[in-house]
Amino acid sequence: MAQETNEKAAATPVTMVTLTIDGQSVTVPKGKTVLEAARSVGIDIPTFCHHPKLKSVGSCRICYVEIEKMPKLQVSCATEAMDGMVVSTNSDQVKQGRRAVIEFILLNHPLDCPTCDKGGECDLQNLTFAHGTDDSRNDFQKTRFREDDMSTTFDDKSIGPEIVLNRNRCILCYKCVRSNKDAFGEYDLGVYERGNIAQIDSAPGEQVDNPFSGNLVEICPVGALTNRDWRYKIRVWLTETTPSVDNFQSSGSNITFSKERQKNKIYRVTSRPNDDIDDGWLPDITRYGYQIVNSPDRLKKPLIKKGGTQVEVSWDEALDTIAKRLANIKDSKGSVCIGGLAAPSLDNRSLYGFSKFFRKVLHSNNVDYRSDCRMLPSSSDTICSRLAMQPFSISDLDDSDVIVVFGSDLIREHHNEYLRMRKAFNFNGARLFSITPYAVKAADIAELEVVHRPGKEEFVLQAVCQAAVEDRLVDDQTAGRFREQVGNVDLTELCRSAGISTDSVKQIARALASGKKISFVVGEIVTRSREREPIAAAICNLNKLFGLHDKGQVAILARYANSKGAQKLGVVPVPHKMLVDKMNVLWSETPSCEAHNTDAMLALLKKEEIDSLFVLGANPMMVYPDLQFAREGLERADFLVACDLFETETTQLADVVLPLCSWAEYDGDYVNLEGRNQTARAAIKPIGESRTGFDIMAALAARFEASDLFEVDAIESEISQMLAIADTPALPQEYTQVRASEDKEKDGFDIPLYLCDDPHHSGHLTEKSPSLAEFSGEAYAEISFDLANRLKLRNGESVRVESPVGKIIIPVKISEILNTDVVLLPRNFSSTPTTALMMRKRRVDMVKLSKVDD
């Protein structure tokens, strides 16, 4: 089998074809369309229905070209470029053809440009100017769709929380429906009726509220789909744009901010297509998340707790206070008594400044960016962290023929990668496998979805390895080594305890053995697990056995906008040796004192062995998976500083609160999960008196007389040296025996609980975006249809969720996807602190559910 792989991989040379377009010779790979060939040399051909990321349907007919030896006009978007073709894109016949198409399209178009929000960036408007005629030959009443919806004018119809449809403007390019189904795998929008009364609308009885719905508005070539976010607010020609990078996701989608020239206000976010990252699609969370920037709730001035209440003070007073208290603690109790948590969504400079301030100014190693993980290992050089540093490329998912998603509900964690995976499936026929403790959305296109018993991750991986060895899918020598080092485990027994079938692991083993390019991606269910180490070891076994690294990529996906940056800049207590070495060079020293991670810091705060915590943009009170534990720690802190954009559960407890800038207010660099360093430019000036994380750290350093350490140019150079470190640590050379432990207590709580995110609300900030809040609504508990039935619960009814440590009452949402007994609770709803149910030492939290009778 291995042999066949090599042969096939080698035997796909790209054939090129050469054709002539408008007298110019063009060479493109075989399989490209005439349109693509023309655009590759800058010859533009107008299009409406064509979208570079969707299959051509050739329906609008504006992209006509004339091709020698073909009597009829051809649609360039659906005609393959052939060797020797002679193409004209501007002959009289072509011009006439285009004119006719525009005439047809305008026949029933309302021509309501002055009231249409697409005006100024409307394909139909632009192409009519460029290729149409000035007069109309149609003297009939136009077809008009009338809407009963009296709340809107101009026959508009609301079809989702954000989207408004005007069927009269629609030119039936079907791009919206096609992208919704083919690219996003969503079924809340359709086209109904046929012929010239065909029309777009939401699915029967549904709203268009999928996590990618904003794209529909952006790709609509006319003003048929508009969003409330932008409608009737400003005309496009009054705005100016700033290139930026998304701050809500780890892939760092490329975006554009639009703002009005005079006002310090952003009006929208649109895509800035980057095929390596986003393919031009933005998840709603990225598109509407910007609304937090202009939220009226933004903190605008520093606050200091005086007599039990936080009162506004000047920056000087706030900074002086902090510096004095920290110096005090440092001098009286030692720097090890100060800890810091930073948010992994901050830019490189803020994170680096934070780490440098702690290590170099305060001489403390207590820094961490992982406030959402419990039971972190004290060492940072673990198998899991080494695995997390392996390279990963988003676009490599495109042509992977086998993709395994392990322990991730991608649509909630990694929107872009989710779309890429669908693309690989839809366009390249990739085979998908999903392995998770509960059923996930992405599995709708999976060849096989394995839902295992919660907390049995390593068993599943072991079983796959074992199956490969037993079925001789790997060569004898490899199998022998595996047997030798891991021993013979009983496959049936492994599968039984993981609650899966042997057939399914065999199927996965076969796919891994025969795949030519494999992507094995690992998500949060693993990284947030207490047993992340043994699971990582099992992944390494699998990787070694199947040679996955050689045939693609094995990666733990970083979760936040700059998690990877934080990792690379060493914002953890004990960074990898490579990083420490570099710091020693850059700073001439690093503190040698004990280093504590999030867990340890909280524990030590509780024990009053740490006195002060400095929180930069993080919100442990919301995200740490054991609220009790986090609260006990923070409440005992002698001195708590919290910097944030908003008042949060954490700032409420703070002695000093500093207002932070959002990423839209300053130039910042972010490293995406692939390790790609990207710049987000300032679109507007800082709101209120807010400052950047770096400015705060530098201002504090100044009060410690360490300004020289924070000179911007030097800092920039240090950062680039840090980022330049080739940090792909080696994975274990040998197979590891995997021994993970289970929770011992079985105390009558029988439903596993998983924290997860609403696809429209995945961070504490997103709650402040009115659009996103509208999508996500209030917090809910997702359970299966079956479980709901047994509990006699209907959608929207309240359920009591109890754990040994807490109890919440929350409405249920009956999931169309879940098919086992499990409850999913979203994080990040401040109204419903779901982390209150969690116990830090658990591998899997267990709860009881009951109906609330009232």
Next chain:
Amino acid sequence: MILTEESIQKIKEKAARYPHRKSAILPALTVAYRQVGHLNDEIYREIGRVINIPPVEIAEAATFYTMFPKKPVGKYLLQVCHNLSCALVGADSMITYLEDKLGIKKGETTDDGLFTLISVECLGSCATAPMIQINHDFHENLTREKLDKLLEELRAKA
């Protein structure tokens, strides 16, 4: 639930025969139409659940086709072919005749809920024109006399 257990069973049987589930959409719509007499959103959702296909796909297909009424119709759906071959031998005047006789306009239903009159495109009875399809049956080579008798029979049956 609108669909009866029998219809659901029929749909499932049909669906099982196709290499791909989605092909069962039209057969399912036909079964539902046979049972209910028309189609609507609720039915699309029910069919979606039965054959495990998003309802939007069912609705998109259903509304593309004109054979299924999307609103309730009378007990007898009179579908007069008004296309060329039939029109050449009097289809249009047959429609007027029916309108007068039933006291309704094309597209309407009689007050007693018995008859709905619509005109349709060519039904493949061109050589036996004029014709009318009543519910699922064809009646061809029509004359005034035959049509009168037919309506009487239907009234009597009702």
Next chain:
Amino acid sequence: MSFYSPVITNASEATSNEKLHLFKYVEDPQQHKSEIFESHGGYTAWRKVLGGMSTQQVIDEVKNSGLRGRGGAGFPTGMKWGFVPKNSPKPTYLCCNADESEPGTCKDRVLMERDPHGVIEGMAIAAYAIGCHIMFIYIRGEFNHCIERMEEAAREARERGHLGENIYGSGYDLEMIVHSGGGAYICGEETALLNSLEGERGMSRIRPPIPAIEGLYASPTIVNNVESLAAVPHIINRGADWYKALGTEKSTGTKLFSLSGHVKRPGNFEVELGFSLEKLIYDPEYGGGILDDKKLKGVIPGGASTPFLTPEMINVGLDYESLTTVGSMLGSGAVMVFHEGTCIVWIIKKLIHFFRHESCGKCTPCREGTGWLENMINRIEAGQGQPGDIEKIEEVCGNILGRTICPLGDAAVMPIQSAIKNWREEWQYHIDHGKCQVETDFSFR
């Protein structure tokens, strides 16, 4: 109730009985039963094929017979089968096109109602030739009786071992699915038919890929008309040479013609290709002349989408080539006749209404253009035509012709262009006088 169309075959002196095959037994009220069908020699071709013919032999035989598609385009059937890739890793499919929705056409229906096993036998042989194990027949949804007949016949055929597993002990398996449509002319277009069969909206697909390479479920698929397939068993039984000897050199065999409109004896007739159109209309054995002995005004020879013939042109052979010479097409063989008392604008109004109604709405020129044309034509017909309308109609037709995804656009405009070309003064009169030259009154008797 009259389920059955009165089938009139030319079993008399015109053609000897020997040459008739498709309609040979359609008058037998028992023919739809497998037993009777078999007693008439049914399924012998199928046995012969499975008894030892290779797929290539079957394809060659059909190729040599010169059989051309009866669905409208006249594409050589054997050649089409040959396009299916050999040893495709995907399954191959056969779809029998029984959507019969082209106005004027009502012939396939007779075959399905009266001789369903003949259709099944033809399908089975075609399926074998292309290596297909699941074959479909897509019947327009309104043809309830056909659907029931075909379902019953398929069940019977399976019971009697003509379909199913290991047919006649040959090791060949073949299943048949009867699929019914939902009322859409466009679903007769083969790619739209495939979409419809897949559960999609019945919209046409861009070509390439052609269905023989990538059709149903993205697998190699052959779509053939009912009549084309029904001819196949006869070719296998009697040989390509026998078939080739019928008809003309390039249009071999016999063809069914649906005669409708202003003739005394409308009906379906089986005649050799090349048969005189004039004779079909006037011969007492066939059409029997024009209704009420009026004068002929024009003929649509091949279904609603083919250009008109004027009386001077009807002395023409009904075959693919001859009709092309007079500027029209054989199409589906639907001959629609109208007499002098017929307004040409009214005819076009009927036709454009149909095509506008049936446009799938996928491509712009067809979707928008047919609507515009209908508006303009209705206006003229209603006496409100404006100067310049005719030219505008011609121009719009030109902007649709050859510019659409599937031939429906062409089908919609070709009759209009031809009607204007042949009867321009009449159009002009209509506009100038706000009414028609002729009194059109087709009252219902």
